[in-house]
Amino acid sequence: TQLLEQSPQFLSIQEGENLTVYCNSSSVFSSLQWYRQEPGEGPVLLVTVVTGGEVKKLKRLTFQFGDARKDSSLHITAAQPGDTGLYLCAGEKSNTGKLIFGQGTTLQVKP
Amino acid sequence: NAGVTQTPKFQVLKTGQSMTLQCAQDMNHNSMYWYRQDPGMGLRLIYYSASEGTTDKGEVPNGYNVSRLNKREFSLRLESAAPSQTSVYFCASRYVRSEQFFGPGTRLTVL
Numbered sequence: 001t002q003l004l005e006q007s008p009q010f011l012s013i014q015e016g017e018n019l020t021v022y023c024n025s026s027s028v029f030s031s032l033q034w035y036r037q038e039p040g041e042g043p044v045l046l047v048t049v050v051t052g053g054e055v056k057k058l059k060r061l062t063f064q065f066g067d068a069r070k071d072s073s074l075h076i077t078a079a080q081p082g083d084t085g086l087y088l089c090a091g092e093k094s095n096t097g098k099l100i101f102g103q104g105t106t107l108q109v110k111p
Numbered sequence: 112n113a114g115v116t117q118t119p120k121f122q123v124l125k126t127g128q129s130m131t132l133q134c135a136q137d138m139n140h141n142s143m144y145w146y147r148q149d150p151g152m153g154l155r156l157i158y159y160s161a162s163e164g165t166t167d168k169g170e171v172p173n174g175y176n177v178s179r180l181n182k183r184e185f186s187l188r189l190e191s192a193a194p195s196q197t198s199v200y201f202c203a204s205r206y207v208r209s210e211q212f213f214g215p216g217t218r219l220t221v222l
Contacts, residue, residue, distance in 0.1 A: 004153075006153070008144065033210070033211075040215070040216075041208075041214055041215055041216070042115075042201050042203070042213030042214050043154070043201075043213050044213070045210040047209070048210065067202065068214055088153060088154070090153075090154075093210060096154055097142050097144075097161065097205060097208075098144075098159060098169065099144075099154075099171075099211065099213075101146075101153035101154040101155070102153050103151055103153045104151075104153050105153060106203065
């Protein structure tokens, strides 16, 4: 049973386009993390959101945590080929350190 | 400062063989984790160790055992490998309530 549904699973866009990745659950999380993973490497943390309604920006990436702390989104503005990779959301329950990952979104940005 | 290291990087086993995946971190982190990553499934937690001397099951523990040898090292053992255990295995560590740092992964094929 996938507790964290991530969509879309695949996305192929042209350089300069905008995109949004969604992460949804029926469970409440104490925090929601977004990771990026390159081929042959482990995931690397991009951001952690903790408070319901929180919005964090990292250059062209905007992360939002839902008011009820059950869902999150990642928006990329003016995507570049360097944004290509696998994006993973992960929810932590009750500050246990145990993460539940979404299925991942494979993003390809074509020049 | 090497972060999280994993050995081996690649391994091919025959059904029924056993092996141990090694993980070490030099960041003085309290908690360590073992995940497996399969296509379309994201990462799933196998076992974790909240602190030295303790281990606990994650989402998919069947067929695996772990040992928290000391604060630095956390090993994962497959006693009798099965083709369903073909996967990429990641070790991660974290300090108290901080991000998880992932190793580069071990790519395991069971024939």
